[in-house]
Amino acid sequence: MDFPENLKYTKTHEWIAVQGAKAKVGVTEHAQKEISDVVFVELPKQGQAVQQSKPAAVVESVKAAFDIYAPVSGKITGANKALESNPGLINQSPYVDGWIFELEISHPAELNALMSAAQYREMVLQAPKH
Amino acid sequence: MTMTLETEARKLPLHEEHLQRGARMGDFGGWLVPLFYTSIMEEHAAVRAQAGVFDISHMGEFLIEGPETLFFLEKNLPRRIAPVKPGQAVYMPLVNDRGGMVDDIIVYRMAEQKFLIIVNAGNIEKDLHWFRSRLISGAVLTDLSEEMGLLALQGPLSQTILVECFGAFYKDLRRFHYKDFEGGIIARTGYTGEDGYEIMVPKEKLKKIWDVLFRVGEKHGLLAIGFGARDTLRLEAAMPLYGHELSDEITPLEADLGWAVDLTKEDFPGSGILKKQAQEGIRKKRIGFEMIGRGIPRQGFEIQKDGKTIGAVTSGSFIPTTGKNIGMAYVAIDQAKTGNKINVMVRGNPVEAAVVSLPFYARKR
Known part of the structure; x- marks a missing residue:
């Protein structure tokens, strides 16, 4: 399983890629496997304010809907429209083509609460196997 | 997540x-x-x-046998059992005294006075109680589950x-x-x-x-x-699932299972209420719908028309082979017509859908 070094991670299996004042968000490879085939994505709206650890998007499999939480607070500056016609990108490329939304970070200090790749890897690999 | x-x-x-x-x-x-x-x-x-x-x-599987078995089933089940021949099976709901559904079952005739009944796993205890509380001497039930x-x-x-x-x-x-x-x-x-x-x-x-x-x-x-x-x-295939489309509070007529109960036969549990309902007409009905707007319907989602609640989703999903988002629901009878535009409330937002005829899929024969 892949845990890119340049990302930060949440306990709820989102990743965030920080680039200056902005950041892209998606779900991890582990998360997409747990969700199974993604068949529907509900994206946040441009300009929408999101709060750390609160739902910002919804990803659905055939069986269930999963809330995607914002890793940090901020304002939505973009969303991956390609997911509306091709939600399977989240399964095929969770870290690149399957990114979900982009936001402008309002409290950069919130990033300190997130996990490094090594910490997240440890959490996932220690979790009981299904 | x-x-x-x-x-x-x-x-x-x-x-x-x-x-x-x-x-x-x-x-x-x-x-x-x-x-x-x-x-x-x-x-x-x-x-x-x-x-x-x-x-x-x-x-679950139950066996009922003994010299009075046919009499017992005929008295308690909502379809005629006598015409079912050994080697044949028949689908029906089990009906409670209020006309609601205890379960939906398949009854197999094994011999003149020997029947196998296959029931839903989640209802085994409830069904056992339903049968045992009505059993008469000469009919013995064995739980083979x-x-x-x-x-x-x-x-x-x-x-x-x-x-x-x-x-x-x-x-x-x-x-x-x-x-x-x-x-x-x-x-x-x-x-x-x-x-x-x-x-x-x-x-x-x-x-x-x-x-x-x-x-x-x-x-x-x-x-x-x-x-x-x-x-x-x-x-x-628009087949109802107990706990979704079927429950103790829903009648077979509302569930569109009128074909699986025989209101012309002698009395059975709930038959009086069902006959009355058949005469007066049902107030809500199981329907199928297809999403027009973006969203996957799920059990429990409210259904609205012009901002007013008219029913709720009982099952809903994305369908792999067609890519459509479909569901079943109970809605007020005046909203049940094929083609009627309704709104499914997806996480608080109205998403447009249309009532369609059931089943969504029928194989070529």
Whole structure:
């Protein structure tokens, strides 16, 4: 399983890629496997304010809907429209083509609460196997 | 994303076989069952195009026998039992005194005074109580649920596969008929909208049959199918599921199961209420709908028309082979007409849908 070094991670299996004042968000490879085939994505709206650890998007499999939480607070500056016609990108490329939304970070200090790749890897690999 | 924790649940007799095939296991009514092996998408498509095998051993089996059995069933079940011949089976709801549904069951006539009844796993205790509280002397009920296993072979190639496995003796079995097999039966029944069979045998024989089915079926594209695709297949075929479309508070007439109750027969539990309802007309009805706007309907979502609540979703899903988002619901009778535009409330937002005729999918015969 892949845990890119340049990302930060949440306990709820989102990743965030920080680039200056902005950041892209998606779900991890582990998360997409747990969700199974993604068949529907509900994206946040441009300009929408999101709060750390609160739902910002919804990803659905055939069986269930999963809330995607914002890793940090901020304002939505973009969303991956390609997911509306091709939600399977989240399964095929969770870290690149399957990114979900982009936001402008309002409290950069919130990033300190997130996990490094090594910490997240440890959490996932220690979790009981299904 | 939040993940659910695994709970203590009962294991199926073929639990190890499911793990060996890479199944993702999950809880279904207190049972640990395979949700999918490869993916719901692939498994749903396989049953529509070739064939699939389902382990449904969680289901309950009762045997009722003794000289008064026919009299007892005729008095308590909502369809005529006397015309059902040995070798034949019949589907119906069990009705409570209020006209609601205790369960939906299949009754198999084994002999003049001997009947097998297959019931939903989650209703075994409730059904046992329902039958036992009504039993008369001369009719004895035995719960075989612990001893019996059940596999379903479903899909357009299921006849070919079954005959290759178990012989031409089973070839011309008609729908809702069965023949004896290995201390149990093979019946031409199913829950997918496809041709197919359900195979009930003592559970120690399950593995042998499972293995034969796959050894023979592999070249025909036979796959093991989990409960995820079982649900999307039955939804597309508009077959109701207890706990979703059926409950103690819903009547067979509201559920569009009027064809499975006989209001011309002598009294049975709830018959007075059902006759009255048939006369006065139902106020709500089970319907099918297809989403027009973006969103997947799920059980419990409210349905509105012009901002007013008119009903609720009982089942809903994305359908792998068609890519459509569909559902079943109960709505007020004046809103149940095919073509009626309704709004499904998806996380608080109205999303447009249209009432469509059921089933969503019917195989070519």
